[in-house]
Amino acid sequence: MREKNLAHHLAELESNRDQLAxxxxxxxxxxxxxxxxxKGENVIVGIDHGVCGGCHMKLPIQSVVSCQGEEEIVSCPNCARILYFTREMDLAVMD
Ligand SMILES: [Zn+2]
Known part of the structure; x- marks a missing residue:
């Protein structure tokens, strides 16, 4: 559920910039x-099978794990987009 909450939160953040302060x-x-x-739009992206949903670079496992833990906001080291993690994106991360 926590992943969902974060994703939801970030989605809100995207659409309600004025209210997020x-x-x-x-x-x-x-x-x-x-x-x-x-970058304009699409600055908050999911981790999709261990790659950044924005630039499609493979992410360091540490980034994926941090994102999974939700203890901090994690950015893609390549494109700097903000990453979020959902369980649906979990597949093939740990291979
Ligand atoms: Zn990226």
């Missing part, structure tokens, strides 16, 4: 705003 820490917000300015 209270709910997201400032560093994350700043990062998000910067990404949005640089």
């Amino acid at each position: 209270g709910g997201v820490d400032e560093r994350t917000l700043a990062r998000y705003e910067r990404l949005l300015a640089n």
Whole structure:
């Protein structure tokens, strides 16, 4: 359920930028705003089979694990998009 919550939260964050100031820490917000300015849309992407949903680069396992743990917001080391993890994306990560 926690994955779902995060994904939901991020989806809201995407559509309700004006309302997010209270709910997201400032560093994350700043990062998000910067990404949005640089890349336009689609700055929050899922991890899909161990690759970034934005640039499709294979992610370091550490990034996947951190994202899975949801203890921090994880960015793609290649494109810097914010990553989120859902159970559906779990397949083939650990091979
Ligand atoms: Zn990427």
